[in-house]
Amino acid sequence: MSKNPEDTHLNQTINESPTKDRVFDLSTVLEDSLNEFFIFDACNLSFIQVNRGARQNLGYSSEELMTMTPVDIKPEHDYDSFMKVLEPLSSGKEQRIQFNTTHLRKDGSTYLVEAHIQKLHFQDRSVYVAIIIDITKQTQNNVDLIKAHAFLDSAPDATVIVDDSGVIQVANKQMVKLFGYSKEEMKNMSVDMLVPSRYRDSHAKHRKHFSDNPKTRGMGIGLDLSATTKDGKEIPIEISLSPIETVEGSLVAAAIRDISARKASEEELQLARKTAEDATAAKTRFLAAASHDLRQPLQALRLYLSALSSKLDQPKAIQLSQKMNLSLDTMGELLDALLDISTLESGSVTADKRDIRLSEVLNKLIADNAPLAEEKGLVFLCEGLDCMIHTDPVLLQRIIENFITNSIRYTETGKITVKGILADGVIRVSVNDTGVGIPDEALERVFDEFVQLDNAVRNRSKGLGLGLSIVKHIARLLELPVCAESVVGVGSTFSVDIPLSDSQEVIDTEQETIHFNSSTEIDPTILIVDDDPAIVDAMMELLTAFDVNVITANNGPEALTKLDEGIKPDFLVSDYNMPDMNGVELITKIRAKYNEDLPAVIMTGETSAEKINDENLPNYTVLHKPININQLLSLIESIRT
Structure with a gap:
């Protein structure tokens, strides 16, 4: 298109x-x-x-543009369509028009523009004056803003964007659903209006603190936060804060999560936990009561039977008495084992780990079990190391005692050796015997309930098959590894690894063979104290048949009163659970009276001696009801000199 002479004249006219x-x-x-x-x-x-x-925007020179029209740079228009756009101006209906369109550059690329066009008359000639604004960036910002709103609306949590004065700028649809306000209502609302009224003043201070120290974090960590909905309902919430820096100033994005369902679940869980704890406590009380109440009649029955047996002289009657004693032994062992397992499984037993010398655990076990080994003609040895260990001494004693008891039961000839060996920060305490041994395929099963090898007919003289199951439960509680090794016809070794204490002292111990005191003709005086008259009576019937002097009482104060009459006992036998004064308290008072640690036996119907051992009483033995009469008599015999 050639340059119109009138256009040149128009430019000249403007300049002149x-x-x-x-x-x-x-x-x-x-x-x-x-x-x-x-x-x-x-x-x-x-x-x-x-x-x-x-x-510059279009890429054309001035000369090139002078040969062109707006239609040449608007790809969506031809002459007729563009004239229709200008029709409001050409007809005089409008003084100016505004619309968005696309401009085409010389290189073929396009960009979005906003066009403002007016029609002017200059020296009898009509022209259009157009001001064009590139809106590419603005349009992209609008698209980004739309996308941002869509992203917020797709977020699972209620999200609000607040300026540094606490005024809500944007709220997503989850905010509408959670709080009940429309987006329009929340726009320019103070965020403090979503906080319960009693917290609004402090919330404003917290907002100020966050503005001074902006960083992404949870709000009110460790506190119970709540919000108020449009209808005034309070709901528990969690809030995460994220600062946003813009050219217009600082903003804060707050993601708000309704945790009502979680709180309800937590309350249900707490209620369930309390119910379970109450049930466990009730079961513990039941086990304690059952332990005591079931053992008391068994104890009396055993004592009466032992007293009766000492007066029998006919072989048939003696044989019947022995069978009855065997049945009572089995019943007592079964009761002990079942109550032990029930107590361990109920979770009512907790480990009280502390530093203790290993010899304190082993010496008592060896002393208690030596008479049983001697009765079978076995050599009983203790050798190895003594050291400081860290564990629960009472529960550890139960583990090793089961190992020793099994070894004595299944060993007919030879010896039993208790040994300690240091290895990798632990001491391995092992009990080795020269018994019948266990086949390899059966080793894994020996720790299960009621498992006994070569005892298909359930011969009770070979035990109940519960001892090693109790070991498994206790070892799991103490987190101690246990191990079983065996060779058929050679013997078995059961061991437990015990952690050493931090303050370590290791002492070599020489091999010790257990020796026994021989009896003399001196008749000791025994004090018997139990709140069950049947047990006191049966104990007196039994012991008077064995050339001992017996003093009896049904409680601690009565026993002290009798001793005030001038009689001094050589040996004390007391029940633990008694009114007014327990067995440990009574023994302590009697020893203080004579200024002497008199040997003592404490009888208890509880499966665990933990409470008694916690008293740190010296020179005593705990016997569980129904007590082993032979063990009691052996302890009494040991004081004869």
């Missing part, structure tokens, strides 16, 4: 007009504007003037 200086200044401003400025003919649409901003 009486207001040349003013027009020249305005022309300079428009020429230097970053926006696009066009003047084009109202009839043929040819460009008359195009500023530098337009030339």
Whole structure:
């Protein structure tokens, strides 16, 4: 398109007009504007003037543009369609129009623009003046904003964006669902209105503190937070805060999570836990009561039977008495084992780990079991190391005692050796015997309940098959590894690994063979104290048949009163659970009276001696009801000199 002479004349006229200086200044401003400025003919649409901003954006020279029309840079229009766009101006219906369109660069690329067009008359000629603004970035920002809103609305948590003065700028649809306000209602609302009224003043201070130290974090960690909905309902919540820096200032994004369901679950869990704890406590009380109440009649029955047996002289009667004693032994062992397992499985037993010398555990076990080994003609040895260990001494004693008891039961000839060996920060205590041995395929099963090898007919003289099951439960509680090794016909070794204490002292011990005191003709005086009259009576019947002097009492104060009459006992036998004064307290008072640690036996119906051992009483033995009469008599015999 050739340059219209009238266009050249129009430019000259503008520059030569009486207001040349003013027009020249305005022309300079428009020429230097970053926006696009066009003047084009109202009839043929040819460009008359195009500023530098337009030339740079489009990539055309001024000469090239003077041969073009707006239609050439608007790919969506032809002459007719563009004239329709201009029709409100050409008809005089509008003084100006505004619309968004696309401009086509010389290199073929396009960009979005906002067009503002007016129709002017200049020296009897009509022209259109267009100011074009590139809105590519603004449009992208709008798209980004739309995407951001869509992203917020897709978030699972209620999310709100607040400015540094606490005014809500944006709220997502989850906020609408959670709080009941519309987005329009929340726009420009103070976020403090979502906080319960009693907390609003302090919440404003917390907002100020966060503004001074902005960082992504949870709000009110460790506190119970709550929010208020439109209808005034309070709900428990969790809040995560994230600072946002913009050119317009600092914002804070708060993700709010309703934790009502979790709180309800936690309350249900707490209730269930309390119910379980109450049930465990009830079971513990039941086991303690059952332990005591079931053992008391068994204890009396055993004592009466032992007293009766000492008066029998007919072989048949003696044989029947022995069978009855065997049945009582089995019943007592079964009761002990079942109560032990029930107590361990109920979780009512807890480990009381502390530093203790290993010899304190072993010496008592060896002393208690030596008479049984001697009765079978076995050599009983203790050798190895003594050291400080860290564990529960009472529960550890139960483990090793089961090992020793099994070894004595299944060994007919030879010896039993208790040994300690250091290895990798632990001491391995092992009990080795020269018994019948265990086949390899059966070793894994020996720790299960009621498992006995070569005892298909359940011969009770070979035990109940519960001892090693109790060992398994206790070892798991103490977190101690146990091990079983065996060779059929050679013997077995059961061991437990015990951690050493931090303050370690290791002492070599020489091999010790257990020796026994021989009896003499001295008749000791025994004090018997139990709150069950049947047990006191049966114990007196039994012991008077064995050439001992017996003093009896049904409680601690009565026993002390009798001793005030001038009789001094050589040996004390007391029940533990008694009214007014327990067995440990009574023994302590009697020893203080004579200023002597008199040997003592404490009888208890409880499966564990933990409470008694915690008293740190010296020179005593705990016997569980129904007590082993032979063991009691052996202890009494040991004081004869």
